[in-house]
Amino acid sequence: MPQPILTAAAMRDAETAAVAAGTTYAALMATAGKAVADTAARFALGRPILVLAGPGNNGGDGYVAASILAERGHDVIVAAHGDARSAEAIAARAAWQGQTIALADAEPRPILIDALFGTGLSRPLDADVATTLQSLVDAAEFSLAVDVPSGVDTDTGADLGAPHGLTATLALGAYKPAHLIEPAAGLCGHLFLADIGVPARGSWHVIARPQLVPPPRDAQKFTRGLVVVVAGAMPGAARLAARAAIHAGAGYVILAGADAGQPEAIVHKPLGDPADLAAILDDDRIGCVLIGPGLGRDDRASALLDIAVASRHPLVVDGDALTLLGREAPHRLAPRADIAMTPHAGEFARMFASADGKLLATLSAARAIDGVVVHKGPDTVVAAPDGRAAVQIERSSWLSTAGSGDTLAGILAARRATGVDFFGAAQQAVWFHTRAAKLAGPAFVADQLSHYLPAAIGECL
Numbered sequence: 001m002p003q004p005i006l007t008a009a010a011m012r013d014a015e016t017a018a019v020a021a022g023t024t025y026a027a028l029m030a031t032a033g034k035a036v037a038d039t040a041a042r043f044a045l046g047r048p049i050l051v052l053a054g055p056g057n058n059g060g061d062g063y064v065a066a067s068i069l070a071e072r073g074h075d076v077i078v079a080a081h082g083d084a085r086s087a088e089a090i091a092a093r094a095a096w097q098g099q100t101i102a103l104a105d106a107e108p109r110p111i112l113i114d115a116l117f118g119t120g121l122s123r124p125l126d127a128d129v130a131t132t133l134q135s136l137v138d139a140a141e142f143s144l145a146v147d148v149p150s151g152v153d154t155d156t157g158a159d160l161g162a163p164h165g166l167t168a169t170l171a172l173g174a175y176k177p178a179h180l181i182e183p184a185a186g187l188c189g190h191l192f193l194a195d196i197g198v199p200a201r202g203s204w205h206v207i208a209r210p211q212l213v214p215p216p217r218d219a220q221k222f223t224r225g226l227v228v229v230v231a232g233a234m235p236g237a238a239r240l241a242a243r244a245a246i247h248a249g250a251g252y253v254i255l256a257g258a259d260a261g262q263p264e265a266i267v268h269k270p271l272g273d274p275a276d277l278a279a280i281l282d283d284d285r286i287g288c289v290l291i292g293p294g295l296g297r298d299d300r301a302s303a304l305l306d307i308a309v310a311s312r313h314p315l316v317v318d319g320d321a322l323t324l325l326g327r328e329a330p331h332r333l334a335p336r337a338d339i340a341m342t343p344h345a346g347e348f349a350r351m352f353a354s355a356d357g358k359l360l361a362t363l364s365a366a367r368a369i370d371g372v373v374v375h376k377g378p379d380t381v382v383a384a385p386d387g388r389a390a391v392q393i394e395r396s397s398w399l400s401t402a403g404s405g406d407t408l409a410g411i412l413a414a415r416r417a418t419g420v421d422f423f424g425a426a427q428q429a430v431w432f433h434t435r436a437a438k439l440a441g442p443a444f445v446a447d448q449l450s451h452y453l454p455a456a457i458g459e460c461l
């Protein structure tokens, strides 16, 4: 079951439901605080601990953790900021028997637990709090954020003054968008997830390793999936996409408009007049069409795009095709069924207004085109028009290289052509793309990525 991603409100609803089902907020806080204490204890190694406890339940978690760590013999001081408000936070604070100082008077300690603010943060950190927090994180040898780093927007991943350099973050109960969406995701450090006994479900989840089966006994190249990649002004990008498609499980790949070179398995079909594409696409065996990589932005490119959009096959729109569509994308694509697009941040911004954070913006775009949107980046979001979304958690910064996007588009076309719907195919493609990058090792060239796709697929059988 893929890990769900919950907004602050959804998490509160899940906690309320858990309480309605018989637990108590105090018990949830006790469980959360113990998870914090256990995680900190694993890394404390006897070093002095400083707990920063804020005014809300995040602070309450901090007080619970401090009491547990002190009971286990750790040297713990609590630096308090604001007066505890909720009954369970007041109780947790009252139960703390150790030394409490004001945040402003806190001296650095090797182990730092940030329990100032969690999902209740509603505005940027006060400058003095942010400064103090940053200096304490800088001085710590190990720093752990409780639930989320203090100073991030839980639901959008925006940075509201959070410190840089945290060692780790312990997500409580479920991942939130801030754990996966930049810039907050990049501030979390190592990410741990603690189960606090709150059943969490939702329409958003983390992209998980695909579970595949080998082709059926009676498979043949067309039933495994026929992909057509349309080449344009810069055929190298389309070649990369075609190679990715043939290595990502497609049974047959046609490269229309350019000669693929290697592997020989890719079939080259010349494209003289753009109308030749209509003839190539007039084939019911086609499982998916990909247009955009290296297409160019001239009249010929536009004519080829019109023909691809008018075709009846599942369609992946990438690269230059997205630039050609621009703000017309919803108008041009919404009438068309079974479609997906793979914009990077710049292409996305040119097509869609940005809503409140990458997750909601991508969901809004998916609704606008009535198709799947793969909003690429270190925090790639896959969104479906029905409100489902999946966010990647595995990352490779080495994918920031020319041709990486062409490769992803080719993988997506192949997975769709094998018969997986675009929401599932896009998650598989993102997972395979990143897994191939990790298998390729550092500083790979995009041309090498395809060679690692069969190994990545092998890990999913």
Ligand SMILES: NC(=O)C1=CN([C@@H]2O[C@H](COP(=O)(O)OP(=O)(O)OC[C@H]3O[C@@H](n4cnc5c(N)ncnc54)[C@H](O)[C@@H]3O)[C@@H](O)[C@H]2O)[C@H](O)CC1
Pocket: 012, 015, 025, 028, 029, 032, 054, 055, 056, 057, 058, 059, 061, 116, 117, 118, 119, 120, 121, 122, 123, 124, 125, 126, 146, 147, 148, 172, 196
């Ligand atoms: N709900 C539960 O039973 C559990 C919650 N868990 C933990 O609780 C936090 C969420 O706690 P909450 O009280 O809603 O808010 P915070 O502690 O995150 O924020 C405290 C409080 O601070 C005020 N505030 C907001 N922004 C600012 C700001 N910039 N400066 C100053 N003050 C600010 C606002 O009034 C907030 O209410 C969650 O993250 C978990 O850590 C438990 O894990 C499980 C039980």
Ligand SMILES: [K+]
Pocket: 058, 114, 115, 116, 117, 118, 145, 146, 147, 148, 149, 150
């Ligand atoms: K925190």
